[in-house]
Amino acid sequence: MSFLISELDILNSFQHLVEKDDDNLVVVGSGDDAAVIKSQKKDLVHSMDISKEGTHFPENSNANDIAYRSIATALSDLAAMGAYPSFITVGLTSNKTNIKWYEDFTNGLEAIINEYDIKLVGGDITFGDLNICINVFGYPFMKPLLRSNAKPDDxxxxxxxxxxxxxxxxxxxxxxxxxxxxxxxxxxxxxxxxxxxxxxxxxxxxxxxxxxxxxxxxxxxxxxxxxxxxxxxxxxxxxxxxxxxxxxxxxxxxxxxxxxxxxxxxxxxxxxxxxxxxxxxxxxxxxxxxxxxxxxxxx
Incomplete structure (x- = not known):
């Protein structure tokens, strides 16, 4: 029996699934900060990021800050790819029952999407331990920046x-x-x-x-x-x-x-x-x- 011992091991166990691309739509796949997908006008850059209470932000954090941070950390992957953001989706799992918490969370969402001129185009919500799943989509400023092109003496x-x-x-x-x-x-x-x-x-x-x-x-x-x-x-x-x-x-x-x-x-x-x-x-x-x-x- 083999045991998965790290985050990288688990990601590698999925690698063969994301390498399937019979239609040649994937320009850059798993391995970089985000994927690059062919579209009619220009390549689409996509990344997904999950933030979990107690792991990525402390318990009892302000909901406004949670929303802002969860999106900012996801957007950083696009910046690393030499891309700018266009739209996002937000998946929220939450056990909060106070409407004020959701108002604060919404205010945090509004603050960051206005700051970076992003469109919120959808999402989902369910009950459970607090975590947020952000999908970010954008386009390269020029060509995507990758992790794989560094050269000796750079x-x-x-x-x-x-x-x-x-x-x-x-x-x-x-x-x-x-x-x-x-x-x-x-x-x-x-x-x-x-x-x-x-x-x-x-x-x-x-x-x-x-x-x-x-x-x-x-x-x-x-x-x-x-x-x-x-x-x-x-x-x-x-x-x-x-x-x-x-x-x-x-x-x-x-x-x-x-x-x-x-x-x-x-x-x-x-x-x-x-x-x-x-x-x-x-x-x-x-x-x-x-x-x-x-x-x-x-x-």
Whole structure:
């Protein structure tokens, strides 16, 4: 008897089902942040994200924040693909019986769909433990950004500091007033930078599961390794920010010819892509032994 031991194992067990495409409608299938599907005018980018109470947001969170966060984290997958959102569906499983809770949830939905000019086109609701399933659909700014095109000597970038969401959750649990609480409950989706890098980035992923794990996904699909310079990585708390996740920044790679252009945007390279398959962390040219990988909802 075999046992599934991680989220990735379970996803891999479904892989043969999503690879079936007799009509050649799937441009990019499972493996990236979202799927890309052929349509008559332009490719359609789709992703689905599930948020569960107690796992993806704490119990007793405000319903307004739950709605906003659940959609924002789903939209981040589109930003990672170099795509902008067009419409969403919302599936809600809830055991709440107070009408005020649903009014607050609706207000959170309205806030984020207005902020990003998205259409809510449908959904479903049923009774049960609180979780939200979001389907997001959109279109590429140019061509879809994938995880599989990083090349040796490409530079590695992230679009913002790591650990802000982590600190926000800690501060919320400790009843501490903090600007970081909004970073956790209402993360901003990096569509502006996604559009900016769409023409030259060689690969991209959103940092939802931790930099080490998500960069590892790029390295695996691109069949490369990486070196990260700890002193150049913007962090909020400590070294564990590299693996915690809940950042929803973008990690992307590009050729060295883009370095000055990105520096003018306030972005500094944090490392480079290498031959091989290992990810190495250094500080002032000395190796750091860092064994944490990243978020897995089954651990």
């Amino acid at each position: 530079l590695i970038y992230i679009t913002g500091a790591l650990g802000k969401g982590r600190k926000g959750l800690i501060d919320w649990k400790n009843n501490k007033k903090s600007k970081y609480i909004e970073e956790f409950f209402r993360p901003k989706v990096r569509f502006g930078l996604s559009k900016y890098i769409a023409s030259f980035a060689s690969s991209c992923i959103d940092i939802s599961d931790g930099l080490f794990k998500d960069l590892g996904a790029i390295c695996k699909l691109s069949q490369v390794g990486a070196i990260l310079r700890y002193e150049d990585i913007p962090i909020t708390n400590d070294i564990n920010d590299l693996a915690y996740g809940d950042d929803y920044e973008l990690c992307f790679t590009c050729g060295i010819e883009c370095e000055e252009m990105l520096r003018n945007k306030g972005l500094k390279s944090i490392g480079k892509i290498t031959e091989g398959s290992n990810i190495k962390l250094t500080k002032n040219n000395k190796d750091i032994n860092f064994k944490k990988t990243g978020w897995d909802s089954f651990y």
